[in-house]
């Protein structure tokens with residue numbers, strides 16, 4: 484990693500880098516080589532206390548600014564991010580292993596989109612006036628919640644930090660963000676840039692560490708809200724801990740999403756959709772459509788085309804602009820994926836292609852294509868979080884919808900068909916928060932994003948996110964005498 488991208492210290496608190504070397508060592512590993520590229524420390528209780536105290540102080544000052552003033556800072560941060568996209572993308576690639584061909588278009592750029600969009604929304608946030616009888620009226624004030632905690636997963640460290648920070652700050656909150664311990668670098672840059680853009684020191688702080696640091700943040704009485712991006716089991720733990728203090732939550736969790744391909748679909752588009760739904764970011768995407776239901780009549784054609792297109796994947800050095808498949812984030816995650824592939828074979832699915840290590844150093848694995856997958860198989864039921872595409876056959880629309888919904892998850896779902904009436908019927912019938920017609924896995928900041936069922940609570944992005952980072956206070960104003968029974 485270039486020297487210029489080395490973090491100055493482990494944490495970013497009160498407008499500056501901060502260190503406490505008594506915290507446990509946190510080595511940062513480049514997934515493409517397995518080499519250590521930086522060495523940080525996890526947050527000690529003293530560091531957490533400093534971060535929360537700084538956030539509390541900054542929040543009061545920030546909330547007193549107008550929405551227009553707050554929005555200006557966020558939009559300036561978006562501009563800085565766009566100007567530094569190349570460096571930030573190199574950093575993202577080193578943090579995650581994702582290929583530079585992806586990180587230059589999907590990570591810092593997505594963060595800039597969120598900061599710009601919520602920066603534009605900030606000046607428009609307001610309450611309403613509600614007239615009552617006798618000249619009385621109520622007006623509402625949209626108020627920030629206070630100090631918010633963000634907890635991030637490792638697949639999109641820049642995007643996740645910005646998707647949480649942008650609406651939170653637009654509403655007048657402050658944030659303490661804890662990245663995944665696998666990918667601690669990117670959020671530090673966002674913190675730096677926000678200060679450069681004019682955010683008061685302490686408004687957005689980053690502290691490092693694993694689950695126990697997250698737990699301490701969630702339990703702290705100074706925290707009003709917790710926004711987690713992570714797995715369902717972690718979500719259940721964090722939601723329960725937040726409930727102790729009756730804190731607000733947003734839970735962006737995992738999934739096992741269906742992608743339904745009908746015989747009348749534009750075949751090449753459906754194949755592209757399935758590739759986007761399974762292999763982008765080496766399959767480490769929460770909303771992936773990992774159960775690809777293909778109508779029986781096009782089964783062979785579909786498998787042939789996916790197989791042929793997989794031949795065009797370029798696996799290797801993520802810093803090479805031609806590479807389209809990077810390594811998994813960690814040796815541990817690759818081992819999890821390998822176990823699932825072995826289970827798929829063991830339980831009778833046909834491994835059509837891929838699924839083996841590549842021989843490169845680093846945590847590489849070939850994308851895998853399974854056919855003859857049935858609903859009860861482990862690979863059709865559990866979130867794998869790796870590049871494993873399972874094809875399941877189906878005959879009728881009713882059957883496809885029922886099987887698509889037969890999961891405790893409900894993050895995303897997609898359909899490919901030329902029949903638009905059927906497409907809308909399917910979209911209405913899917914039990915999922917983010918659904919797609921003739922495309923997959925696009926997440927523009929304008930559109931609300933989040934899960935149904937066990938995949939989450941709340942929505943990120945879109946105007947909907949404002950509801951989860953603010954609350955309404957009603958003010959009753961009397962215009963006559965105050966009456967009482969005696």
Ligand code: NDP
Pocket residue numbers: 634635636637638639661662663664665692693694695696697698701711712713714715717718720721734735736737738768769770866868894933934939
């Ligand atoms: P985890 O659930 O393991 O971790 C998420 C974050 O929570 C990490 O920062 C983790 O710390 C922290 N954490 C873990 N335990 C606790 C706890 N008890 N209290 C507070 N914080 C805690 O998820 P992964 O990082 O493994 O990410 C993969 C998962 O994230 C997948 O299930 C994926 O589907 C989901 N995801 C969901 C998205 C969505 O928007 N719906 C988007 C991206 C991913 P640490 O890991 O450092 O120990």
